Amino acid sequence: MPPAPALRVEALTKRYREDRPPAVDGLDFVMPRGATWGLLGGNGAGKTTTIGMLLGLLVPTSGRIEALGHDMATDRFAALARMNFSSPYVALPHRLSVAENLRVYAHLYGVKQAERRIVELAEQLHLTDLLKRPAGELSAGQKTRVALAKALVNRPDLLLLDEPTASLDPDTGDWVRSWLERYRAETGCAILLASHNMAEVERLCDQVLMLKAGRAVDRGSPAELLARYGRDDMEEVFLDIARDRRPLLAPAPPPGDAAPPLPGEAAAPPPGQAAAPPPGQAAAPPRQGLAGAGAGTGGRDASA
Amino acid sequence: MTALAARRVWGLMYRHLALYRSSWPRLLELVYWPVLQMVVWGFVTAYLAGVQNNVASVAAGVLLGGVLLWEVALRSQMGFAISFLEEIWSRNLGHVFVSPLRPLELVAGLVGISAARMLVGVIPAVGLAFLLYGFGLWTMGPVVVVFFAMLMMMGWAVALGVTALILRHGAGAEPLAWSVLFGLTPFAAVFYPVSVLPDWLEPLALLVPAAHVFEGMRAALLEGRTAWGHLGAALALNLAWLGGMGWLFLRQFQAARVRGALLNIGE
Numbered sequence: 311m312p313p314a315p316a317l318r319v320e321a322l323t324k325r326y327r328e329d330r331p332p333a334v335d336g337l338d339f340v341m342p343r344g345a346t347w348g349l350l351g352g353n354g355a356g357k358t359t360t361i362g363m364l365l366g367l368l369v370p371t372s373g374r375i376e377a378l379g380h381d382m383a384t385d386r387f388a389a390l391a392r393m394n395f396s397s398p399y400v401a402l403p404h405r406l407s408v409a410e411n412l413r414v415y416a417h418l419y420g421v422k423q424a425e426r427r428i429v430e431l432a433e434q435l436h437l438t439d440l441l442k443r444p445a446g447e448l449s450a451g452q453k454t455r456v457a458l459a460k461a462l463v464n465r466p467d468l469l470l471l472d473e474p475t476a477s478l479d480p481d482t483g484d485w486v487r488s489w490l491e492r493y494r495a496e497t498g499c500a501i502l503l504a505s506h507n508m509a510e511v512e513r514l515c516d517q518v519l520m521l522k523a524g525r526a527v528d529r530g531s532p533a534e535l536l537a538r539y540g541r542d543d544m545e546e547v548f549l550d551i552a553r554d555r556r557p558l559l560a561p562a563p564p565p566g567d568a569a570p571p572l573p574g575e576a577a578a579p580p581p582g583q584a585a586a587p588p589p590g591q592a593a594a595p596p597r598q599g600l601a602g603a604g605a606g607t608g609g610r611d612a613s614a
Numbered sequence: 615m616t617a618l619a620a621r622r623v624w625g626l627m628y629r630h631l632a633l634y635r636s637s638w639p640r641l642l643e644l645v646y647w648p649v650l651q652m653v654v655w656g657f658v659t660a661y662l663a664g665v666q667n668n669v670a671s672v673a674a675g676v677l678l679g680g681v682l683l684w685e686v687a688l689r690s691q692m693g694f695a696i697s698f699l700e701e702i703w704s705r706n707l708g709h710v711f712v713s714p715l716r717p718l719e720l721v722a723g724l725v726g727i728s729a730a731r732m733l734v735g736v737i738p739a740v741g742l743a744f745l746l747y748g749f750g751l752w753t754m755g756p757v758v759v760v761f762f763a764m765l766m767m768m769g770w771a772v773a774l775g776v777t778a779l780i781l782r783h784g785a786g787a788e789p790l791a792w793s794v795l796f797g798l799t800p801f802a803a804v805f806y807p808v809s810v811l812p813d814w815l816e817p818l819a820l821l822v823p824a825a826h827v828f829e830g831m832r833a834a835l836l837e838g839r840t841a842w843g844h845l846g847a848a849l850a851l852n853l854a855w856l857g858g859m860g861w862l863f864l865r866q867f868q869a870a871r872v873r874g875a876l877l878n879i880g881e
Contacts, residue, residue: 311618324874326873326874336790358877359874359877362874362876362877365712366711366712366871367871367874367876367877368871368872368874368876369868369871369872370878387714387716387773388714390712390713390714391672391714393712394712395708395709395712397708399703400705400709401705402704402706402709403629403700403704403706404704405633405636405637405704406629406632406633407636407660410628410629410632413625413628413632414625414626414628414629414632415625415709415713416625417621417622417624417625417628418622418625418626418710418713418714418715419713420618420621420622420714444636460709486629504703507855542768574711600670
């Protein structure tokens with residue numbers, strides 16, 4: 311019997327108040343083991359709410375989450391023991407040393423041979439010289455590496471990363487991305503990351519789930535999304551979606567995994583045909599077709 | 615409790631012990647208030663006893679015993695609630711709540727650290743009371759251990775209620791962590807018997823576990839007997855308070871998960 315997927319999400323909805331639209335609206339996806347997926351969307355798109363529900367911090371209004379084969383409604387602690395999470399917006403206690411912080415989480419996650427694991431992580435993440443330093447005295451890059459060490463202390467099968475390289479300089483950000491690529495290849499850990507760094511998403515993710523107003527408005531590999539929107543980079547795809555510009559090709563959800571159409575349209579226009587912009591909105595800059603985007607050469611129109 | 619659960623509880627306790635190890639002002643603060651209270655009330659007691667020309671009177675012991683034992687309840691309640699607040703202040707609560715630590719294990723960890731904080735704060739005050747004023751809390755006999763236990767339980771019950779309010783109202787409820795138990799002092803019969811209260815207030819005071827503990831303390835100090843009835847009442851009330859406040863805490867924890875309050879608690 312094949313292992314359960316890393317995440318199975320069915321009709322996930324979160325409505326904070328009855329008189330307001332849902333923050334997450336009918337999200338469906340199945341994320342396989344060992345995959346790296348990106349959760350993209352503008353501010354207020356529902357990323358934080360989605361991650362909160364995946365981590366059990368939030369109870370969905372309706373729908374179901376299964377993490378590593380465990381139903382998050384009834385068996386969340388079994389799943390949480392095999393998951394972990396890192397975010398620059400959730401800190402580690404500043405007065406505790408790096409080693410003390412890692413020791414706390416090694417205990418909370420029931421890590422066997424905790425001291426050996428801490429030394430191992432410190433070596434891998436270049437933290438050995440920092441183990442005795444208070445976490446609050448570290449630079450942003452050092453804090454990111456410590457947060458990663460905390461997130462990996464229990465050798466998770468599923469890792470949720472919120473903005474893993476936010477506020478890092480390009481060199482440190484690149485180091486973290488390379489490290490994550492290598493870690494996933496070596497361990498088969500599934501990674502779901504929320505990021506506003508499109509280059510990061512393009513580099514790390516097999517699949518991208520685009521959220522807008524709580525709904526999954528598109529999904530696919532970065533290459534598929536680039537081709538679908540006729541763009542050269544994910545930032546332009548992000549802007550197309552954020553500004554309701556229509557793709558050149560219809561979204562193609564995986565079988566049995568229905569993605570809703572883009573807001574305000576029943577179906578995508580035929581390939582190569584520009585769609586009319588929504589009322590009061592500037593027309594999208596012209597885009598290349600599928601072939602040009604796939605070739606990745608000279609794809610950007612002069613006006614784009 | 616399984617070994618894994620015990621380890622998670624220890625993980626939370628270790629986090630706070632490490633914090634105190636690296637922060638001497640926090641450690642000093644633990645000792646400061648109980649000692650200060652004891653010194654001030656010790657002088658008041660010595661003055662009153664001197665006026666009565668009886669420095670070593672048992673009445674003096676009753677006052678000092680009340681001060682020291684009431685600190686047990688106060689420090690237990692504050693130790694629990696402030697340790698929870700420490701997680702909010704350090705913006706670490708998100709990590710704690712997405713770990714496999716169960717809510718009841720969180721409570722067990724906070725109870726453990728609260729007991730440690732209380733002992734670190736109160737034991738020096740008890741020692742100083744003997745050195746400065748010749749009052750030994752232990753003169754009440756082994757029953758003093760039961761008094762400690764009953765007052766700690768009451769402190770934890772109140773702290774569970776305060777923590778539930780913090781989960782419900784966020785940072786706005788923080789001041790309750792320091793003040794709420796002081797509000798119960800008039801009904802806890804710390805320095806006077808319940809019979810001093812107006813008739814209509816006595817039944818209310820007898821619903822407070824501490825009132826029975828302090829009646830028991832006076833029986834031990836003034837009459838040299840163990841008031842088993844009061845101790846039984848204190849235990850029963852404590853169990854009821856802990857059950858009620860524990861239910862409130864778990865209910866507010868679940869409500870916070872529904873509202874999304876755990877995503878931004880403290881803001």
